[in-house]
Amino acid sequence: MPSIEALRLFVEAAAHGAFSEAARRLGKSQSTVSAAIANLEVDLGVVLFDRSARLPVLTPAGRHLLANAEQVLAAQDRLLRAAAGLAAGHEPRLSLALSDTYQPERLEALQSELAARYPELALECLIAESDDLLALIDSGRAQLGFVERQPYYPPDIEYAATAPSQMGLYVSPRHPLAQNSRIEPAQLDAHRALRLTTVQAGTAPRARGHNWSAPSYLMLMEMAQGGFGWAELPCWLVERYGGNTLQMLPLPGWPRLLTIDVVWSRRRPPGPAGVWLLERMTDSRP
Amino acid sequence: MPSIEALRLFVEAAAHGAFSEAARRLGKSQSTVSAAIANLEVDLGVVLFDRSARLPVLTPAGRHLLANAEQVLAAQDRLLRAAAGLAAGHEPRLSLALSDTYQPERLEALQSELAARYPELALECLIAESDDLLALIDSGRAQLGFVERQPYYPPDIEYAATAPSQMGLYVSPRHPLAQNSRIEPAQLDAHRALRLTTVQAGTAPRARGHNWSAPSYLMLMEMAQGGFGWAELPCWLVERYGGNTLQMLPLPGWPRLLTIDVVWSRRRPPGPAGVWLLERMTDSRP
């Protein structure tokens, strides 16, 4: 059962080619290194160094086991760093709940800096809309959420505005509405609407006529591409993934800017990494 | 600096949800486990278990660090297994030198069993022909080689026959020889031959006329596909990678069977894994 310290001495000695040098670098006495490596060789049943020369030189077997020892040390370093982060109050994982309305560009720009600042953080992205998303936040399943501004927030949910997202009304070019060069709002009611729904019970979709609905904007967009009706969609989503198969309706007042809120739970506030991300998302908006 | 044993106790306790159970399984006393985990928590600065209930239950931080601890133990297990293998005389790596004449099917069939039998073995495949390959074996760079039978082997090279490989004479369909329904050997001399060459000096290519040559059958095949001459190629290579761009010449006595030898050095004999593979390659031939 080789000890971690013995492995560290082994790696250091192999790296510098001398036991004394390893002892100096690790703040131990030379005899300690000599004895520790001798013990390690007994434990492993393998001669690691050829000591016939003035300086010890790794045997082929030692060279092979050196790679294994370095892996052990690397794993232990990760453990220690993760523990140090947790001890400093860092959350072990940060779960984000994203609405399709949120364009991911700004988040992606921050991810590399987030990874550098919290190297042991596990980042998770969930997709949900409105009520589903708030439920994720409220239950603690996710710590931060990005949604279009809701008409009502539960008392435990805190929110702050972030960069807005542009929304447009889209139909397939084959759709009857696609021909008109100008459309009045009343005309929309004559055609099928494609709306967001949520799996969350309680909030009945305010249906007028028989709308079609889907739980994500991506599915709504595919329905619109199928020509089944008109849908309000994030412009960035259509531009990025819609190809040229959708057409924006020229209604007065459209496309409109939709306020995107970042939301979190007051009872289960996000940890340092979440707060850091939160500040970055709300502070400077382009 | 957490010790390996403490990590093992931690993982075992977390896996079974009880310190006593971990103590029983690892043959330690209950107090040892209790103290070791308490020390570990101090070392890491993180509370791993919530002890308010009857049985200790992992904290979120503990659950996160558990994954790290398991990685450390896994790395240490690999180290110990590798050391045990080396102590048993296993070679740390096995390098094979393969000729293009050798069809890799039989070798591939044995690789999974080899990996199961020697899990810590690093396997390496080199490509070389005739003299180059023998040089790899003789220098110790590779331990086993598979070549067409050579007219002469150096004294330190041992060899044994293995499954033969079928060789054919091929040309591009655009080549003049491709039209004939029967060819006499003398006709070949009238056209350019594509032959193997080696980077090894000393053995001058027995050139008659100005042959073209390349150091691998794969390059020879591509030359033949270009219509630059005729080449003797392994049938399996043409069938597998040649597409339909090559045509076999109908010479009497062709295609012929080429004896494939497995060769190794007498001065640097292969280790147990190499010997095991050697026996499997020579014993039962289909």
Add this chain to the structure above:
DNA sequence: ATGATCTATCGCTTTTATCGATGGTATCCA
């Protein structure tokens, strides 16, 4: 030859790992 710089080894001290015993507490069953 000489000084410098290695490594191996030998006592000695200090640390720590481990054990058994003890006490407190929760769970289950009669």
Add this chain to the structure above:
DNA sequence: TGGATACCATCGATAAAAGCGATAGATCAT
């Protein structure tokens, strides 16, 4: 409501080992 049975934390005591300094032998450069 007890009693039995688990479980965990804590406390000395002891044995193991980790570490250090000193020393001796070996090698290299000057």
